[in-house]
Amino acid sequence: MSYFVVNETCNGCLACVENCPANALSWRDNGKKRVLLHNMARCARCANCWRICPQHAIEFQHFLENIWDEVISLDLVHCKICGEPIYTADIEKALSGKIGREIDPLCPRHKQSDFVGRQAMGFLKNEIKEAKNDRS
Numbered sequence: 424m425s426y427f428v429v430n431e432t433c434n435g436c437l438a439c440v441e442n443c444p445a446n447a448l449s450w451r452d453n454g455k456k457r458v459l460l461h462n463m464a465r466c467a468r469c470a471n472c473w474r475i476c477p478q479h480a481i482e483f484q485h486f487l488e489n490i491w492d493e494v495i496s497l498d499l500v501h502c503k504i505c506g507e508p509i510y511t512a513d514i515e516k517a518l519s520g521k522i523g524r525e526i527d528p529l530c531p532r533h534k535q536s537d538f539v540g541r542q543a544m545g546f547l548k549n550e551i552k553e554a555k556n557d558r559s
């Protein structure tokens with residue numbers, strides 16, 4: 424799809440070609456036809472052509488709209504405790520492959536609390552062991 428659109432009101436005056444600072448516009452006279460050319464790789468999206476066109480033939484408005492286009496949509500993995508999105512399923516798959524086991528889906532906060540929980544359990548076990556030793 425071409426993002427640079429010139430509508431049927433264009434009369435081939437070439438004002439846009441002459442005033443494009445990036446040489447992104449050109450033309451070709453082909454037998455009975457004048458063909459206007461645009462090169463997207465060169466285009467600086469400055470909209471000069473749009474401003475200058477006497478026919479208002481260049482439909483550049485959609486370039487200037489402050490909108491976000493969705494370019495891709497990926498499956499998410501959520502923290503198993505709070506449901507917060509953490510990473511994409513593709514990243515999880517790649518990481519699992521690297522470490523050779525499944526990853527527990529936990530957000531940073533719950534990973535931390537899980538770690539603290541494990542430490543607390545270890546501490547408790549030691550306390551119980553020491554208490555038992557004291558009694559014997």
Ligand code: SF4
Nearest residue numbers: 443466467469470472
């Ligand atoms: S937007 Fe600017 S750089 Fe692109 S074709 Fe128009 S005048 Fe040239």
Ligand code: SF4
Nearest residue numbers: 433434436437439476
């Ligand atoms: S300035 Fe407008 S009318 Fe003239 S060639 Fe360019 S697009 Fe067509």
